[in-house]
Structure formats: C-alpha cells, structure tokens
Amino acid sequence: MPKQFDLLVFDWDGTLMDSAAAITSSLQTACADLELSVPSDERARYVIGLGLSDALKYLLPDLPAVGYPALLERYRHHFQRQDRDTTLFDGAPQMLQALRAAGFVLAVATGKSRRGLDRAIEATGLQKVFHATRCADEGFSKPHPGMLLWLLDELNVERERALMIGDTSHDMEMAVAAEVERLAVAYGAHPRENLLKHSPVACLNTFGELSQWLTTHA
Numbered sequence: 211m212p213k214q215f216d217l218l219v220f221d222w223d224g225t226l227m228d229s230a231a232a233i234t235s236s237l238q239t240a241c242a243d244l245e246l247s248v249p250s251d252e253r254a255r256y257v258i259g260l261g262l263s264d265a266l267k268y269l270l271p272d273l274p275a276v277g278y279p280a281l282l283e284r285y286r287h288h289f290q291r292q293d294r295d296t297t298l299f300d301g302a303p304q305m306l307q308a309l310r311a312a313g314f315v316l317a318v319a320t321g322k323s324r325r326g327l328d329r330a331i332e333a334t335g336l337q338k339v340f341h342a343t344r345c346a347d348e349g350f351s352k353p354h355p356g357m358l359l360w361l362l363d364e365l366n367v368e369r370e371r372a373l374m375i376g377d378t379s380h381d382m383e384m385a386v387a388a389e390v391e392r393l394a395v396a397y398g399a400h401p402r403e404n405l406l407k408h409s410p411v412a413c414l415n416t417f418g419e420l421s422q423w424l425t426t427h428a
Contacts, residue, residue, distance in 0.1 A: 224398025261346030
C-alpha cells in the first residue's frame with residue numbers, strides 16, 4: 211500500500227513522552243512556592259504544548275511579566291527533579307526507528323524550549339532518529355502554524371504529504387492553520403472531545419493504537 215505521507219511531525223510531551231502529569235504538578239508546585247494562585251489540574255493540563263510564556267499568561271493573567279523568570283525557574287527546578295521518572299511511552303523508540311527505516315521523514319514540533327528538548331532527546335537516545343526539530347522559543351508558539359511551516363520548508367515536503375501527531379487542541383489548531391492533516395491521541399493532556407473538534411483523521415486512545423495506525427495507514 212503506497213504511503214499517504216512523507217513527513218510525520220510529532221508533538222513531544224504527552225504524545226511521545228509520558229510527561230503530562232509531571233508538567234502539571236511542576237506548574238502547580240512552582241506557583242505554590244511563590245505564593246501565587248495554584249491552577250487546577252484542568253487549567254494546568256490545558257497549557258501543555260504552549261510555550262512557557264504563553265502558558266503563564268493563560269494561567270496567571272494578573273502576574274506581571276517581570277515575575278515570569280522566577281516562576282519559570284521554579285517550574286524548571288521541579289520538572290527536572292522528575293526527569294528520571296519521566297519516560298517515553300512504552301514502544302516509542304522502536305516505533306520511531308521502524309518508521310524511519312520504512313522511509314518516513316520524522317520531525318518534532320514542541321512547546322518545549324530548545325534546551326529542554328535537546329536534553330530530553332539526548333536522555334532518551336533519539337538523537338539520530340529525527341530529521342529536524344522545532345521549539346517554541348525559536349519562533350511562534352502553538353497554535354500559530356510557524357513551527358510546521360518551518361519544518362515543511364526545511365525538509366522540502368509539500369503540506370499535503372505531512373501529518374501532525376499530537377495530544378492537545380493546540381497541536382490540532384496549528385495543523386489546521388498550516389493546512390496539514392492531523393492525527394490526535396487522547397492518552398495525553400487534552401480530553402478526546404476537545405481533539406475531535408478539529409477533525410483529525412483519527413483519534414486514538416493508546417500509544418499502541420498510535421503505533422498500529424501509523425504502521426497500517428500512514
């Protein structure tokens with residue numbers, strides 16, 4: 211069966227890495243450290259996938275920008291303390307290696323910083339798997355299409371031959387804005403009903419389903 215897509219673009223947190231709970235708790239604990247209003251689980255999970263500055267604007271709209279560095283420092287402190295316990299979903303390395311071997315071009319579009327993504331990729335041993343990666347601090351944050359458009363240009367792939375794979379409505383909205391097909395996964399940060407609003411080609415419930423779908427449909 212001919213491939214539908216040449217380029218597979220993955221979100222990182224909540225899609226490849228089982229990190230949604232760690233991000234949520236780190237945001238909440240950082241706010242508590244500085245005696246700021248602690249967001250609910252729902253509000254904290256909503257900002258996963260956004261750049262950190264955009265996330266803080268949503269979570270704490272009354273916090274002056276001058277207060278961001280201290281909060282970001284506390285967030286990074288708590289998140290990095292959980293690094294050893296934050297892992298890729300079972301089977302992710304094998305799936306990615308198989309997709310690359312099958313001839314797909316693989317990329318990452320993430321709300322993480324460049325420093326954060328590079329650290330995560332090195333820790334997981336995936337340095338040679340991805341053809342390109344793009345982070346929120348290198349341009350526009352999701353849901354702006356900038357990251358996807360940059361990857362399409364960098365990798366010389368037509369938009370109709372690309373697929374964005376993610377666990378948040380921010381991923382889906384970015385793909386819609388870039389006129390790229392999207393595949394949703396409902397095991398990450400955002401609920402299934404939010405993902406379905408953006409007409410993904412499928413909405414999958416487990417990482418195993420994702421691996422199987424890409425093997426048989428991509």
